[in-house]
Every structure is written in C-alpha cells, then in structure tokens.
Amino acid sequence: MKQESAVFLTVQLLFGPALLSTWLMGPPANPALAASRSKHVSTASVKTAKPSSNMASLGPVSAPKPMTSDQKVVQVLNRLTFGAKPGDFERVKAMGVKAYIASQLNPSSIAENPAVEAQVASAEIIHRKSADLIKEFRLSIAQNNAARKAVNGKDGKEDANQVEKNTLASKEEQAMKQKHIKVVADQIFKTRLVRALDSERQLQEVMVDFWYNHFNISINKGLDHVLIGVYEEQAIRPNALGRFRDILGATCYHPAMLFYLDNWQNAAPGTLMVVPGGNTKDKAKKKGGLNENYARELMELHTLGVDGGYTQKDVIELARVLTGLSLPYRGYWGQFYAVRHDQGEKVILGHKIAAKGAGEIEEALDFLARHPSTAHHISYALAQYFVADEPPKALVDRMAKRFSESDGDIKAVLTTMLESREFFDGQYQNNKYKSPFRYAMSALRASGSRPEHYEPIYSFLKLQGQPLYACLTPDGYKNTKEAWLNSDALLKRINFATALGSAGNTGGNRAFSQASGQSYDQVLSTVNGGQLSSRTSAVIAKSPEPFKLALLLGSPEFMSY
Amino acid sequence: MNRREFLQLAALASFSSLSLTLPGSRGWAYSNGKDDDSTKKLIVILLRGGMDGLNVIAPYGDSQYQIIRPTIALHKSASGGLIDLDSYFGMHPALMPLYPLFQEKSLAFVHACGSPDPTRSHFDAQDYMESGVPGKKSASTGWLNRLVAQLPSKHSPVQAIAIGSVLPRICAGPAAVATVAANSKISKGALDRPRVESAFSEMYSGLNNDIGASFAEGMAAHKTVNQIMASPQDIYSDGDAKEQMIANRGAVSPNAYPSFGKQLATLFRKDASVQVAFVDFGGWDTHIRQGAEQGALAGHLSPLANGLADLVKGLGPLYKDTSIVVMSEFGRTAHENGNGGTDHGHGNVMWLLGGGVNGGKVYGRFGGLKANDLYEDRDLPATTDFRSVLTAVLGEQMHVPKSALAQVFPGFQANGNVFTS
Numbered sequence: 007m008k009q010e011s012a013v014f015l016t017v018q019l020l021f022g023p024a025l026l027s028t029w030l031m032g033p034p035a036n037p038a039l040a041a042s043r044s045k046h047v048s049t050a051s052v053k054t055a056k057p058s059s060n061m062a063s064l065g066p067v068s069a070p071k072p073m074t075s076d077q078k079v080v081q082v083l084n085r086l087t088f089g090a091k092p093g094d095f096e097r098v099k100a101m102g103v104k105a106y107i108a109s110q111l112n113p114s115s116i117a118e119n120p121a122v123e124a125q126v127a128s129a130e131i132i133h134r135k136s137a138d139l140i141k142e143f144r145l146s147i148a149q150n151n152a153a154r155k156a157v158n159g160k161d162g163k164e165d166a167n168q169v170e171k172n173t174l175a176s177k178e179e180q181a182m183k184q185k186h187i188k189v190v191a192d193q194i195f196k197t198r199l200v201r202a203l204d205s206e207r208q209l210q211e212v213m214v215d216f217w218y219n220h221f222n223i224s225i226n227k228g229l230d231h232v233l234i235g236v237y238e239e240q241a242i243r244p245n246a247l248g249r250f251r252d253i254l255g256a257t258c259y260h261p262a263m264l265f266y267l268d269n270w271q272n273a274a275p276g277t278l279m280v281v282p283g284g285n286t287k288d289k290a291k292k293k294g295g296l297n298e299n300y301a302r303e304l305m306e307l308h309t310l311g312v313d314g315g316y317t318q319k320d321v322i323e324l325a326r327v328l329t330g331l332s333l334p335y336r337g338y339w340g341q342f343y344a345v346r347h348d349q350g351e352k353v354i355l356g357h358k359i360a361a362k363g364a365g366e367i368e369e370a371l372d373f374l375a376r377h378p379s380t381a382h383h384i385s386y387a388l389a390q391y392f393v394a395d396e397p398p399k400a401l402v403d404r405m406a407k408r409f410s411e412s413d414g415d416i417k418a419v420l421t422t423m424l425e426s427r428e429f430f431d432g433q434y435q436n437n438k439y440k441s442p443f444r445y446a447m448s449a450l451r452a453s454g455s456r457p458e459h460y461e462p463i464y465s466f467l468k469l470q471g472q473p474l475y476a477c478l479t480p481d482g483y484k485n486t487k488e489a490w491l492n493s494d495a496l497l498k499r500i501n502f503a504t505a506l507g508s509a510g511n512t513g514g515n516r517a518f519s520q521a522s523g524q525s526y527d528q529v530l531s532t533v534n535g536g537q538l539s540s541r542t543s544a545v546i547a548k549s550p551e552p553f554k555l556a557l558l559l560g561s562p563e564f565m566s567y
Numbered sequence: 568m569n570r571r572e573f574l575q576l577a578a579l580a581s582f583s584s585l586s587l588t589l590p591g592s593r594g595w596a597y598s599n600g601k602d603d604d605s606t607k608k609l610i611v612i613l614l615r616g617g618m619d620g621l622n623v624i625a626p627y628g629d630s631q632y633q634i635i636r637p638t639i640a641l642h643k644s645a646s647g648g649l650i651d652l653d654s655y656f657g658m659h660p661a662l663m664p665l666y667p668l669f670q671e672k673s674l675a676f677v678h679a680c681g682s683p684d685p686t687r688s689h690f691d692a693q694d695y696m697e698s699g700v701p702g703k704k705s706a707s708t709g710w711l712n713r714l715v716a717q718l719p720s721k722h723s724p725v726q727a728i729a730i731g732s733v734l735p736r737i738c739a740g741p742a743a744v745a746t747v748a749a750n751s752k753i754s755k756g757a758l759d760r761p762r763v764e765s766a767f768s769e770m771y772s773g774l775n776n777d778i779g780a781s782f783a784e785g786m787a788a789h790k791t792v793n794q795i796m797a798s799p800q801d802i803y804s805d806g807d808a809k810e811q812m813i814a815n816r817g818a819v820s821p822n823a824y825p826s827f828g829k830q831l832a833t834l835f836r837k838d839a840s841v842q843v844a845f846v847d848f849g850g851w852d853t854h855i856r857q858g859a860e861q862g863a864l865a866g867h868l869s870p871l872a873n874g875l876a877d878l879v880k881g882l883g884p885l886y887k888d889t890s891i892v893v894m895s896e897f898g899r900t901a902h903e904n905g906n907g908g909t910d911h912g913h914g915n916v917m918w919l920l921g922g923g924v925n926g927g928k929v930y931g932r933f934g935g936l937k938a939n940d941l942y943e944d945r946d947l948p949a950t951t952d953f954r955s956v957l958t959a960v961l962g963e964q965m966h967v968p969k970s971a972l973a974q975v976f977p978g979f980q981a982n983g984n985v986f987t988s
Binding site for chain 1: 687689691707734743746771773777778781784788789854904911
C-alpha cells in the first residue's frame with residue numbers, strides 16, 4: 007500500500023529458459039554503517055513505555071507436556087528449517103538436537119551446498135551496487151520517455167490521434183520491461199527459492215524470511231523493482247543472526263528502504279532537490295519537504311511497535327532527524343545530504359538529540375534499538391514466528407530480557423527461545439499453520455522433487471496470496487494461521503500437492519522433475535517423524551501406490567508444522 | 568462559505584422507521600412489512616492505503632482548499648474538470664461514470680467520516696475498520712462476518728463472498744465466507760477429479776477442527792462458483808465486451824482487476840443466494856505526486872468508478888435491493904506535502920450507492936479547512952463515526968434489526984443524532 011504507482015500492477019512472470027548469467031565479483035564489503043555509535047545514549051535515559059498490548063497468551067492452557075526425544079527432533083526440523091528432507095530426521099536424531107541447534111546458529115560452520123553457491127554466484131543482480139542499478143533504471147526510463155517523445159511530439163504527452171504510434175512505443179516498452187522482469191525472476195526469485203530449498207544453512211534462510219518481512223519492501227514500487235535483490239543480499243542476510251542494531255542500520259541506510267518508504271524525498275522544508283532521481287525540471291522548481299512515512303514505520307513496525315509509546319509529535323521529530331538521508335550517486339548505501347537536513351534540535355520520546363547532522367540518525371537508531379518496547383516487540387515477533395501465533399507471555403518476557411541484556415544480540419535471543427521449556431512443550435508442536443511459502447518449500451524439500459522451471463512456484467505463491475517480494479504493505483506477510491487458513495487457498499494447496507506428488511507418474515505433471523529416487527516411506531519420515539493420524543494413514547494405505555505421495559503432501563498433517 | 572452546518576441525513580440514517588423486533592422472533596421476517604428482507608444485498612469495497620477524500624469529494628467552495636493544496640487542488644473547467652455537486656463540494660472528474668447515479672439520487676457521499684481512534688497507522692486503522700471495534704486489538708472477528716452470522720441462513724456456501732485469494736480481516740470469523748479468485752474463470756484442478764476429491768474428502772472430513780471446516784466450505788463454494796461462472800450466457804451484451812476491448816486497445820490494463828464490477832454482478836445475478844460481497848483495492852497511499860484532475864490518484868479512481876458503473880448496470884433489477892459502500896481506513900492531510908502528495912490523515916469521505924439510498928447529496932458534518940477547524944491542525948476531523956454510516960445502511964436499507972446490529976458493532980451505540988443533528 008505504500009505505493010503511489012499502480013498497486014494493481016502485478017508482476018508478470020515469463021516462462022522460458024534461464025538467461026545466461028555472468029559470473030561476478032565477490033560479496034560487497036559491508037559498509038561501516040554505524041561507525042560513530044553515540045555514546046551518550048544510556049538505557050537509563052529511556053522512558054518506560056507502556057507495555058505492548060499484543061495479545062500474548064498468559065501461559066500454557068494446559069499443563070506442560072514435555073516432548074519425547076523424537077518429538078524434539080521433529081520440532082527443530084519443523085521450526086529451524088523450511089521442512090525436513092528425507093534422511094534429516096535420522097541425521098538430527100544421531101547428532102543430537104542440541105548439536106543441531108548449535109550448528110544452525112553458526113551458519114558459517116556449515117559447509118554450503120555447491121549447487122546453492124553456484125546459483126548465488128550466477129545471480130549477478132544481487133551483488134551489484136545500488137547506485138549503479140538506480141542509474142541504469144533511470145536511464146532506461148529516460149530512454150523510454152525519449153522514445154515516447156519522438157512518437158508523440160515534444161511534450162511527450164499522449165495524443166488521442168496517435169494511438170497507433172503509441173501502441174508501437176508501448177510494445178517496445180513492454181518488451182524492455184519483460185526482459186527486466188525475466189532477469190529479476192531468473193536471478194532474484196530463483197536464488198531465494200534455491201537457497202530455501204537446498205541451503206544447508208536453513209536457520210539462516212528462515213531468519214532471512216523473518217527479517218525480510220519485518221523490514222518489508224515491495225518489488226511493485228518503482229525503483230525497488232531493481233533493488234530488492236541487493237537489499238536482501240546486502241542489508242538483510244549478513245545480519246540475519248547478528249545484532250539488531252546492525253540490521254536496523256543496514257535497512258535504514260539501504261536505498262531500497264529509502265525509496266520504499268519515501269525517505270529519499272524527506273528534506274527540511276524549502277531545501278534544494280539535490281538527490282539523484284528527480285528530473286532536471288523537478289530540481290529547478292521543487293523544494294524539499296518533510297515526509298514522515300519512513301519515520302512512522304521505523305517506530306511502529308521496525309522497532310517500538312504500534313503501542314510502543316510514541317506519539318504523532320515523535321513521528322515528526324524522527325522525520326526531522328532523518329531529513330537529508332537519500333539515494334546515492336555511487337556505492338551500495340544511501341547518502342546523507344547535509345544541505346537537505348533540518349538543523350534544529352530534536353526530541354524523540356523525551357530523548358533530546360542535539361543537532362549534529364548524520365550523527366543524529368545514529369543516535370536515534372541507537373536509542374530506538376535499545377528501547378525496552380523494541381526488545382519486547384522483536385521478541386514477540388520471533389516467538390510468534392517460531393513458537394505459537396499467541397506466544398506464551400513468560401517466554402516473550404525472558405526473550406525481551408535477554409534482548410536488552412545482550413544489547414540486541416539476535417543469536418542470544420534465539421538461544422533463550424530454543425533452550426526454553428516452552429519451545430519443547432508438546433502443545434506447541436504442529437500448532438502452526440504453514441504460510442504458502444513454507445508450504446511450497448516443505449513439499450518440495452520432502453518430496454525431493456525440483457521444478458523444471460520456477461514459474462509454477464511463483465504462480466502458486468501468487469495464487470495463495472503470498473507472491474515473492476510483493477507484499478505491498480511495510481508490515482510484511484503475516485505468519486499466523488488466521489492470515490493463511492482459507493478454504494479456497496487450501497484447495498489450491500491440495501491441487502498443488504497432487505501435481506507435485508504425481509510428477510513421477512506416467513502422464514504425471516511435467517512441471518516438476520521426478521522425485522529423485524525417494525521412496526514413499528522416506529518421504530513419510532519427513533512428516534512428523536512418520537507419525538500420521540489413523541484416518542490419514544488409512545486413506546493412504548488403501549490408495550494406489552502412485553497416488554500416495556500426493557495424498558501425503560496434501561494431507562492435513564502436511565498443512566501444519 | 569467557510570463552514571457547513573450539519574446536514575440532514577434524513578432518511579438515510581434515522582431509525583424511526585424501524586419497527587421493534589418481536590421478542591423471540593428472528594426479527595427479519597417481521598421487521599417492517601417491506602420487501603422480503605432476504606433479497607437485500609450488501610457490497611463493501613475497502614480502499615486500502617488511505618484514499619484522499621478531499622480530492623475525491625473536494626470542498627472547492629472553501630477558500631482554503633486551493634491555498635493549502637496549491638498543485639493538487641481540483642478546478643472546474645469547461646471539460647475534464649471537477650464536477651460540481653452542490654456548489655460547495657465537487658466530485659473528481661474520474662468519477663464521471665457515476666455522475667448519472669448521483670443525478671438519479673442513488674449515490675450519496677458522507678464526508679468527514681472516520682474512526683474515533685486517532686491512529687494514523689494503516690494497519691491499525693484498517694484493522695479497526697474491519698473488526699468494527701476501533702481501539703480494541705483483541706477483536707478477533709470482522710464485522711462483515713458477524714453480519715453474516717446475523718443474517719437468516721440461506722444454507723448456501725456462497726451467501727457471503729470475498730474476492731481475493733486470502734480471506735480478509737473483515738470477513739474473519741465463524742460464519743462461512745467463500746473466497747472467489749479475482750478475474751475468476753472456471754478453474755479445474757485435481758480436486759475436480761472424483762477419485763482425488765473422494766480421497767481428500769475422506770481425510771479431511773471429521774477432522775473436527777478449523778482445517779477440516781475450511782476444506783468442507785472450500786469444496787462446497789468451489790462447486791457452486793464453478794456452476795455460476797460456467798453458464799455461457801452472460802448478463803452483458805457482446806457490444807459491451809467489445810467496447811471494453813477497444814478501450815484497452817489490447818494493452819495490459821494499468822489495473823489488474825478492471826472487471827470486478829462485472830464479475831460481482833454476475834455472481835449476484837446468477838445465484839440468488841449470494842447476499843454479501845467484499846472486495847478491496849490497494850494503491851491509495853499517495854505520499855508523492857498524486858496529481859489533480861489527472862495523475863496517480865485519478866489513475867486509481869477511474870477504474871474504480873468504471874467498475875462500479877459496470878456493477879450497477881450488471882445488477883440491473885437487483886440494484887434497488889442492493890447497498891454498496893465504498894470506504895477507506897482514513898483520509899489524508901488537508902495540506903499538500905512537500906512532494907506533491909498528502910500524508911496520513913484522519914476523517915474521510917464514504918460513498919454509498921444503491922436503490923435505497925437517498926442520494927444526490929453530500930452528507931456529513933463538514934467544518935471547513937481552516938487550521939482551527941482541522942484535527943490536530945492538519946487533518947479533516949472524523950465528525951461522523953464510520954459505524955454510524957454502516958449501521959444506517961444495515962438498519963435502514965437492509966432492515967437488520969437493532970438487536971442484530973448490536974452484535975455486528977458491539978459496544979457501539981447507533982446514534983441517529985450524529986446525522987440529523
């Protein structure tokens with residue numbers, strides 16, 4: 007919804023073979039984003055906000071039911087991965103749940119799947135500099151406009167008598183757009199899926215999913231069409247298991263976020279338009295003005311939470327702090343334009359920020375990252391994602407405490423959660439309903455089948471209401487049953503399961519490769535350790551062999567995790 | 568003219584004609600001896616993102632209007648300009664397809680509506696408008712779902728439908744609401760094969776939980792919708808379809824769902840049990856360069872207005888028994904911002920269409936645009952609770968009894984005074 011351009015616009019995916027992609031340079035150096043951490047922010051100066059009214063359940067509805075050791079294996083595979091693969095259950099059982107958690111929390115200790123590395127390397131667009139992508143995007147638009155002018159006359163406006171000519175111009179424009187869409191699909195979308203499906207560092211991928219939605223941007227908003235890849239690769243993924251303050255800073259300074267939530271246009275009233283982006287005419291006549299869009303979401307969604315204790319005045323003050331932070335002419339990250347910055351003193355939630363240019367942004371981010379409301383807001387979101395739609399309050403409180411004590415160390419907060427009694431309480435097993443993305447990934451991982459082309463997966467996700475990178479609103483996709491359990495979507499999952507499950511059959515669906523030699527029993531072990539309800543078991547038992555996999559992937563058991 | 572007094576909402580909002588519900592009765596059958604109430608239909612359209620109501624129904628007669636919106640204000644002009652409604656308010660020219668309905672008095676607007684909750688968060692404001700319980704996060708059901716629960720059951724899987732692939736918040740709750748894909752044609756999947764259906768039905772039946780219920784509802788709705796859409800005879804003439812194609816010149820439409828009006832009308836016309844429908848559109852969050860007579864906002868209003876005109880035309884004889892409500896979670900700042908757009912505001916305009924609407928008027932208590940008259944010196948205040956408008960529509964046009972309205976909007980005292988003042 008943070009769209010000024012047509013939100014009705016949907017990404018059309020092309021079908022066809024992958025483009026040849028070039029090999030590219032290594033990952034970009036992470037910029038020193040928070041070089042000058044403000045020293046004078048202390049937690050003592052933080053005003054206590056009223057606690058979030060997020061509805062955490064008051065505690066277990068029934069007495070705790072500790073899981074058996076097999077159930078614990080199922081739990082970590084369900085929650086730390088996008089679904090077990092055949093053999094995972096036995097493997098984790100052998101290595102032990104604790105050791106598995108420890109290794110997943112340290113992704114660099116896990117050897118990566120070479121096929122994944124190859125895909126990542128080939129996805130050139132996710133490794134590039136934002137400024138270059140912006141330049142190319144602007145250039146292609148300028149060329150487009152020039153082409154249109156050539157057709158329409160000098161003002162470039164449409165003339166009713168020139169419908170025919172316009173149709174020609176728009177055909178070229180369409181072709182260019184489609185070519186670009188294809189690059190995005192082949193590189194960005196596919197890389198995301200390949201990683202979710204086959205990366206050995208599953209928890210890292212799961213956390214990328216979590217953080218991307220937490221700091222959501224949408225592919226459907228102008229420039230972000232080309233920036234979503236670098237945003238995920240350079241701002242989100244390197245910090246997925248790091249410090250909250252770092253991922254907050256990385257998203258704040260990333261051009262993709264600056265564009266998505268309009269901060270690139272946020273400037274002290276009357277200051278000059280000196281940032282890349284506006285056309286020359288704009289620069290000449292347009293003066294800057296305050297835009298509070300990012301400031302609001304920064305507090306409401308990214309840090310404090312909607313009940314985190316801020317007011318409209320705080321939104322405006324924070325917007326003033328952020329004036330001048332805009333798109334770059336070069337490099338990977340946003341640029342601070344001092345001439346566009348509001349030079350006055352600001353006060354956010356009672357905290358005074360003296361005028362000091364870009365340093366104010368660092369100070370504000372430090373303050374917000376360390377605020378108790380933020381510790382609670384992030385902990386609640388994590389517990390909801392990993393444990394229960396209405397997470398146990400005691401657990402959220404302990405995680406929030408750890409968050410504050412560790413100065414926002416995500417790994418420490420996750421450790422508190424993964425060592426908790428609640429995480430291994432039977433009432434929190436198979437209580438979560440899979441999001442469409444998780445459903446599709448888990449079905450592919452379990453069956454061992456891989457799509458010949460990825461378009462059917464993109465289409466499926468779109469049909470389920472969760473198109474890749476296309477959540478329009480900055481709050482990102484939800485991860486609760488309430489959001490995704492829906493009768494029509496459930497039928498479509500079953501249809502998808504049937505197509506996938508019958509891929510290996512004669513005359514079966516050709517969109518998917520034949521399951522790579524997995525027997526039904528091997529796939530069965532990925533679902534709840536092989537434990538199905540008696541009804542599901544009975545239906546599968548009396549069905550013909552080639553249909554069993556489809557029934558398993560479409561079963562009620564496979565909808566939850 | 569700077570300040571408008573309360574306008575009489577007269578028949579639209581008063582409950583005087585509602586007879587008392589007989590104790591122990593369902594209310595409906597006895598409500599007030601008008602038409603068979605089960606024929607009453609409701610269509611709710613939610614514009615997500617905060618539609619800029621001040622540029623949809625613009626108070627051009629207010630001298631402040633042009634001043635505080637220097638580049639985006641609408642102007643009257645010989646052609647393609649603002650459409651005058653009552654010499655104070657004017658309608659955005661993109662709404663021209665709806666102007667005949669205004670003249671026929673089946674289209675009305677209520678200005679400066681909104682939620683008593685002051686939030687400027689899209690998500691909270693939409694949440695409240697959908698739950699119908701502003702300020703209370705814990706409300707788990709949507710008001711449209713609670714309304715369906717109060718309607719006499721038609722024993723139909725498609726009594727209530729939501730267009731889209733996921734069930735929206737407003738439809739969440741225990742009553743069955745079917746989802747129908749936008750642009751739906753008949754979709755055949757594996758479940759349309761009898762053997763596949765019977766195996767999965769056996770697995771899911773008797774699950775006795777929300778997943779099992781979802782499956783059962785889904786299968787029933789899927790079959791019904793496919794039957795409706797399978798009928799080759801369309802309610803639109805061929806000429807109409809051609810016209811549409813010419814208008815698009817074969818190019819991809821800027822809006823993915825221009826046919827919503829036709830699809831909705833088809834569903835209502837082909838299956839008499841369809842009673843409530845919901846559809847939502849995004850793209851109204853115009854922070855930057857929203858334009859005036861033309862531009863981003865106009866680009867969204869135009870397909871919406873065309874779709875609504877299609878809907879009214881397609882409903883044909885049903886229109887007299889149908890109420891259509893268009894609403895958005897909040898309005899936008901009265902002043903234009905530094906980027907030729909507007910930021911999150913408060914009060915907004917609601918649109919009402921239907922045979923029972925006493926239209927041709929702009930209702931509401933509109934206090935003008937001077938700083939003192941604005942909410943927090945920046946937004947249109949919400950002088951009319953959006954639930955006042957909705958309860959008026961439900962009570963007066965759909966004949967939903969007061970006792971049922973109390974379930975639909977718990978804790979809300981429907982107060983006719985707000986309108987009749």
